[in-house]
Amino acid sequence: MTMIFGIPIQALMGQLLVGLINGSFYALLSLGLAVIFGLLRVINFAHGAQYMLGAFAALLLLTVGGVNYWLALILAPLIVGLFGAIVERTMLSRLYQLDHLYGLLFTFGLALAIEGTFRYFYGASGMPYAPPPQLTGAVNLGFMFLPIYRGWVVIASLIVCLGVWFMIEKTKLGAYLRAATENPVLVQSFGVNVPLLLTLTYALGAGLAAFAGVLAAPIYQVSPLMGTNLIIIVFAVVVVGGMGSILGAIVTGYMLGVVEGLTKVFYPEASNIVVFVIMAIVLILRPAGLFGKDA
Amino acid sequence: MAGKSEPVPGERIAIHPRAGTIQLALLAVIAAGLLLAPQFLYPIFLMKLLAFGLFAAAFNLLLGYTGLLSFGHATFFGGAAYFTAHAVKEWGWPPEAGILLGVVGAAVLGLVMGAIAIRRQGIYFAMITLALSQMFFFFCLQAGFTHGEDGIQSVPRGRLFGVFDLSDTMTMYYFVLAVFVLGLLVIWRFVNSPFGMILKSIRENEQRAISLGYSVSRYKLGAFVMSAALAGLAGGVKALIFQFATLTDVTWQMSGEVILMTLLGGIGTLAGPVVGAGVVVTLQNYLATSDFPVTIITGVVFMVCVLVFRRGLIGELLESAFGRRFFAGRRTRE
Numbered sequence: 362m363t364m365i366f367g368i369p370i371q372a373l374m375g376q377l378l379v380g381l382i383n384g385s386f387y388a389l390l391s392l393g394l395a396v397i398f399g400l401l402r403v404i405n406f407a408h409g410a411q412y413m414l415g416a417f418a419a420l421l422l423l424t425v426g427g428v429n430y431w432l433a434l435i436l437a438p439l440i441v442g443l444f445g446a447i448v449e450r451t452m453l454s455r456l457y458q459l460d461h462l463y464g465l466l467f468t469f470g471l472a473l474a475i476e477g478t479f480r481y482f483y484g485a486s487g488m489p490y491a492p493p494p495q496l497t498g499a500v501n502l503g504f505m506f507l508p509i510y511r512g513w514v515v516i517a518s519l520i521v522c523l524g525v526w527f528m529i530e531k532t533k534l535g536a537y538l539r540a541a542t543e544n545p546v547l548v549q550s551f552g553v554n555v556p557l558l559l560t561l562t563y564a565l566g567a568g569l570a571a572f573a574g575v576l577a578a579p580i581y582q583v584s585p586l587m588g589t590n591l592i593i594i595v596f597a598v599v600v601v602g603g604m605g606s607i608l609g610a611i612v613t614g615y616m617l618g619v620v621e622g623l624t625k626v627f628y629p630e631a632s633n634i635v636v637f638v639i640m641a642i643v644l645i646l647r648p649a650g651l652f653g654k655d656a
Numbered sequence: 657m658a659g660k661s662e663p664v665p666g667e668r669i670a671i672h673p674r675a676g677t678i679q680l681a682l683l684a685v686i687a688a689g690l691l692l693a694p695q696f697l698y699p700i701f702l703m704k705l706l707a708f709g710l711f712a713a714a715f716n717l718l719l720g721y722t723g724l725l726s727f728g729h730a731t732f733f734g735g736a737a738y739f740t741a742h743a744v745k746e747w748g749w750p751p752e753a754g755i756l757l758g759v760v761g762a763a764v765l766g767l768v769m770g771a772i773a774i775r776r777q778g779i780y781f782a783m784i785t786l787a788l789s790q791m792f793f794f795f796c797l798q799a800g801f802t803h804g805e806d807g808i809q810s811v812p813r814g815r816l817f818g819v820f821d822l823s824d825t826m827t828m829y830y831f832v833l834a835v836f837v838l839g840l841l842v843i844w845r846f847v848n849s850p851f852g853m854i855l856k857s858i859r860e861n862e863q864r865a866i867s868l869g870y871s872v873s874r875y876k877l878g879a880f881v882m883s884a885a886l887a888g889l890a891g892g893v894k895a896l897i898f899q900f901a902t903l904t905d906v907t908w909q910m911s912g913e914v915i916l917m918t919l920l921g922g923i924g925t926l927a928g929p930v931v932g933a934g935v936v937v938t939l940q941n942y943l944a945t946s947d948f949p950v951t952i953i954t955g956v957v958f959m960v961c962v963l964v965f966r967r968g969l970i971g972e973l974l975e976s977a978f979g980r981r982f983f984a985g986r987r988t989r990e
Contacts, residue, residue: 455963465782474958593786648776
């Protein structure tokens with residue numbers, strides 16, 4: 362058996378893959394958080410709940426409506442995005458004039474209410490969601506077996522992350538978005554509908570979380586609490602990356618996922634906390650975060 | 657919280673000529689009520705109220721008077737509960753020494769967490785404290801002395817100063833009441849000290865405080881440690897009341913709960929957090945018997961408070977014509 366640093370290569374690669382998959386979710390979620398924060402100046406605590414809603418939407422679409430995975434991958438983000446838009450329009454938009462902390466507290470309450478409701482109706486235990494038949498099985502890469510679905514998760518999240526990055530950096534809508542981030546009043550005076558832009562941005566962030574949720578459904582079980590602990594790790598990811606840059610959020614997400622995976626191989630006891638330790642170190646050495654612009 | 661301050665209102669309401677006497681009378685009624693309460697209500701429930709009231713008041717020291725939103729105060733509350741429980745049960749320490757250890761331990765944790773978190777402001781501060789307290793949660797989950805999921809159980813209450821037997825519920829109640837009053841007095845003194853005034857100036861305008869030559873980070877850290885230590889006092893006492901320390905007290909849900917108590921009662925008011933804690937604990941007690949999950953109520957109350965009720969119960973009371981007439985008309989902040 363091939364060994365690297367005294368660790369069998371299969372174990373190393375296996376954990377690296379797990380890390381890469383976790384990193385995919387971190388990247389998708391921290392991207393959504395960064396996009397929302399950039400424009401709305403709101404830390405969306407409900408992001409974990411929206412991730413869970415995405416997974417539940419896929420599950421319910423399948424069991425109630427017989428909608429397959431591929432369609433759910435598009436429908437679930439749209440449904441959750443619409444839900445996000447309604448929340449933004451009716452409630453969140455009232456808080457922009459106040460201290461930003463109120464946005465955090467409001468979305469925290471929203472997350473508790475959503476998760477509590479789903480827990481009430483579906484219990485705390487997880488429900489399985491089968492991967493689509495096209496993506497079952499595994500391929501032999503020579504040094505390890507790669508379950509096809511897991512490979513798909515990494516690729517799909519990469520495509521979506523880069524797509525969102527492209528949309529923000531290279532398209533006209535993205536230019537409006539970036540301009541509104543810099544100076545919303547000026548952009549509005551040019552005739553751009555900034556309130557609509559804010560709503561769309563929140564919907565986009567919620568949709569991204571839901572997309573991550575659908576991707577996660579076949580890997581982890583669908584449960585009301587699946588987003589709860591994840592969101593705190595994603596917060597740490599966002600602090601490490603600094604929310605100044607979209608690309609920074611994506612890169613940091615993958616990076617910390619891989620670091621976490623490697624920690625599981627070399628020092629399993631610390632795997633739960635390694636992201637937080639890195640966050641503390643980064644804050645001491647570089648308070649603005651790895652990709653942050655200002656302190 | 658650092659926000660936009662409202663302009664001074666045009667209408668002025670004259671303070672009632674005997675407002676001071678009325679306030680004293682109200683205080684006397686509350687004191688008498690607290691002394692007599694265990695005759696009418698379940699003492700354990702009352703003690704829980706007092707412990708959480710002190711916890712929320714300690715938290716408010718940071719949010720209300722310094723403008724820092726900590727999302728990690730469960731670390732100090734639950735951490736101190738573990739320290740006290742361990743010292744009393746495993747080392748056979750007397751209760752007062754056990755609680756003191758809890759307070760010191762919480763202060764040390766506060767020093768570490770505060771030193772890291774005050775490097776960023778506002779929203780980042782909240783996220784960092786949350787992440788660090790989640791780290792502490794995982795530490796407690798794995799560390800040996802906390803006994804993981806089981807927690808530290810059947811902690812003896814012992815004899816206070818070797819004289820008072822705390823296993824007697826009534827003695828315990830008056831001990832908790834004394835700690836509660838002492839804690840609130842410390843907070844009151846702290847808030848009205850020159851140190852407290854500087855904290856308020858940091859809350860109002862950090863840049864200006866810096867330009868006046870105050871070492872803002874040091875004051876923030878001081879407030880953070882103070883708040884952590886007092887939260888630890890509440891946590892240590894709680895461990896003795898219920899005679900156990902568990903993971904529940906170090907979860908982020910607990911950090912969220914104390915925020916809700918403060919928000920509901922009134923951020924930046926002295927009595928607000930205590931009242932808020934009373935409402936939340938009573939609600940939980942009431943809902944514990946039904947199968948309706950508390951989190952839904954908690955979440956909805958949170959949303960409603962943030963959307964339309966940001967001054968909280970006591971804040972609204974002080975703001976009303978009645979409050980301004982009888983309580984010096986001090987305006988509270990949103």
